[in-house]
Amino acid sequence: MTxxxxxxxxxxxxxxxxxxxxxxRCPEVEIVGIADVNKDAAKAKAHESGAAPFGDVATLLDGVxxxxxxxxxxxxxxxxxxxxxxxxxxxxxxxxxxxxxLETAQQAVDLVAKNGTALIVHENFRFMPWFGAIxxxxxxxxxxxxxxxxxxLRPGDGQGPKAYLERQPYFQTMERFxxxxxxxxxxxxxxxxAGEVKDVSARLDKLNPVIAGEDACLIMMGFExxxxxxxxxxxxxxxxxxxxxxxxxxxxVEGEKGVLELDGEANLTFRAHGSNTxxxxxxxxxxxxxGADCVYRFTxxxxxxxxxxxxxxxxxxQYLTNLRLEEAIYRSHETGRVVAAL
Numbered sequence: 001m002t003x004x005x006x007x008x009x010x011x012x013x014x015x016x017x018x019x020x021x022x023x024x025r026c027p028e029v030e031i032v033g034i035a036d037v038n039k040d041a042a043k044a045k046a047h048e049s050g051a052a053p054f055g056d057v058a059t060l061l062d063g064v065x066x067x068x069x070x071x072x073x074x075x076x077x078x079x080x081x082x083x084x085x086x087x088x089x090x091x092x093x094x095x096x097x098x099x100x101x102l103e104t105a106q107q108a109v110d111l112v113a114k115n116g117t118a119l120i121v122h123e124n125f126r127f128m129p130w131f132g133a134i135x136x137x138x139x140x141x142x143x144x145x146x147x148x149x150x151x152x153l154r155p156g157d158g159q160g161p162k163a164y165l166e167r168q169p170y171f172q173t174m175e176r177f178x179x180x181x182x183x184x185x186x187x188x189x190x191x192x193x194a195g196e197v198k199d200v201s202a203r204l205d206k207l208n209p210v211i212a213g214e215d216a217c218l219i220m221m222g223f224e225x226x227x228x229x230x231x232x233x234x235x236x237x238x239x240x241x242x243x244x245x246x247x248x249x250x251x252x253v254e255g256e257k258g259v260l261e262l263d264g265e266a267n268l269t270f271r272a273h274g275s276n277t278x279x280x281x282x283x284x285x286x287x288x289x290x291g292a293d294c295v296y297r298f299t300x301x302x303x304x305x306x307x308x309x310x311x312x313x314x315x316x317x318q319y320l321t322n323l324r325l326e327e328a329i330y331r332s333h334e335t336g337r338v339v340a341a342l
Contacts, residue, residue: 005306008033008064008090010057010081011072012041014167015095018290019072019122020049022299028307033064057081061088068093068306070122074170075100082108082119091118093302097180098316102323109316119316120302124290125185126192126313127297130262133283134253135193137270143255146227149194151186153231153249156238161210163235177213179204179329183231187329188314188322190221190229193253197325197341198224202332207236219329222338239264246292266292 005028009019012034023029031051036042039055046053054060061069061084069085071078071094078099085092092112098121099105112119125131138146157164164171174181179202191197199222204214215236221229238244241264253260258272260281268281286293305312324342332339 004028004030005068005303006030006032006064006066007068007070008035008060008066009045009051009070009072010035010060010077011095012036012038012045013072015290016045016072018295019070019299020045021289022296023070024049025296026299026303028303032066033060035060058084061085061090066090068302071095072122079104079108083111086112086115086117086119089115089117091120091306093120093122094316095122096184096319098319098323102320102327105316105320105323109320112316118306118312120305120312121314121316121319122298123185123188123314123319123322124294124298126189127294127301128247128291129283129285129294129297130247130251130266130268130292131189131192133268133281134251134260134262136283137260137281138193138253138255142257142270143253143260144257146194146225146253146255148228148230148252148254149190150230150232150252150254151189151249152239152251153182153186153233153235154237154239154244155235155248156244158208158211158215158235160208163208163211172211174211174213176330177211178215178217178233178235179219179326180213182235183217183219183233183329184322184326186231186233187219187221187325188319190223190231191321194223194225194227194229196224196321197221197229199338199340200325200328200332201338202329204330204333205234207234217329221325241265245290246287248291 031049033052034042034046035054035057042053068091075097202219205216207216216234219231251262270279304310328339
């Protein structure tokens, strides 16, 4: 592609700030239009980026004819927007929770396959730099056989009647919350690090009575390679960190030759089996935006795909595996049984 990648954006909510920042830092990209049902919000974002503002996405797509539509709107809107874009030959990047349900997500994947357009899910946690560093250590074989990955999710923002209201108030009314909105990130990260999942078992709880959905979970994942994964999460307790939203918690990766540990300050250390010596694992990261600039890292990955033809992770079709595992997690909680991955 010799011309700039023409990107249109749907949505101006809280998290969109990280998307706009990331697109504007990619020299191959031009933001050509921004749409929101609140046209004043679209105008404000458009003023910052030099793009044209619109009150609806159909008019946006017809008016600026982008190459890519970045969808940062609530899940109930996703399918219709994907359909609008795909029917016009426009590729899509879509935030999660992707389409809200597995059934609708499958319909979206089938639609873009029929129309021959690209669909990528904006799953940015696997692009947090510490997970990339852990992946490198695992691929090098330094831990030997992998036994278990544990993540303790502890952002500490879920206590009291005002929980989540400052940033993302819709969290309070989601009937499926912690797994559907947050733990799904770690389902994807665990697959990135340890491979495919064969079964899950889960217990879910609601600790804060003011919210509609669950806000605590214990999710055990059995991997095809014999390793185990444990997502031990709740959003009421916190962890030691100067910014508790940076890593969102702490991780332990245990293997036959040693243990990797990630703390809330993004320090990554290794201790060999049988030793008490702690070695720091150095890696590059930038304390910018959300999750050490993971939104930019994801966006850069997507641009390299669209502009330079590089392979891409987390296409809509690939992401369906995460959604099937999500359904298995909820079913395990409801039945009290271990549920095979679909």
